[in-house]
Amino acid sequence: MHAPDQKNCEHPGCDLAGEFRAPRSRQQLRDYVWFCLDHVRAYNARWNYYADMDEDAVEEDRRGTAYWHRPTWPLNGGRPPQGIRDPFGFFETEEDEKVRQNSELPDSPYTQALAIMELTPPVTPDAIKRRYKELVKQHHPDANGGDKQAEERLKAINQAYATLTQSNGP
Ligand SMILES: [Zn+2]
Secondary structure (H helix, E strand, C coil): CCCCCCCECCCCCCCCECCEEEEEECCEEEEEEEECHHHHHHHHHHCCCCCCCCHHHHHHHHHCHHHCCCCCCHHHCCCCHHHCCCCCCCCCCHHHHHHHHHHCCCCCHHHHHHHHCCCCCCCCHHHHHHHHHHHHHHHCHHHHCCCHHHHHHHHHHHHHHHHHHHCCCC
C-alpha cells in the first residue's frame, strides 16, 4: 500500500513505488518519469546525456570544475547509489525536491550555467556572448596576477558558456 499521492514505478509491469525521478527526455528535463530504484538505475544507464558533448566538455563536467557559485550543489552531498552520476537528481525523493525548490538552487546544467554567468532568463544569444566577454575580461588570470582561483572561475565560465551555447534552453 502506498500513500494516496504516491506514484507507482512507470516501468511496465512493475508495481513498486516510484520514488526516483528521471527527466522524460533531454528536451524535457523538467518533465519527469518516476521509477523504483532498480528501474531508475536501468533508465539512468540508458540515458546518454553526453551524446552531444565533445570530449573536453565531458571531461570538464566530470571533474566538476563548474563547482564555483553553487556551494550547496546536491552532488557535493551524498553520492548516488553505486557511484552512478546523478546530474539531474535521479535519486532525489520528492521531499528533497521540495527542499531544493524552496532554496531555489540551480538544478539543471542550463540553469546552473546561467547562475555561473549571473544571468537571469530569458537570455538571448547576444546577451550570453556579451556577458561571457565581460566575465572573461574580469576573471582572466592575467588580470588577477595569475590567481589560481581566477583560473578556476574562468574554467567554470567557459564551461557555462559552452553549456548555454550548445543548449536549446532549460
Ligand atoms: Zn520498477
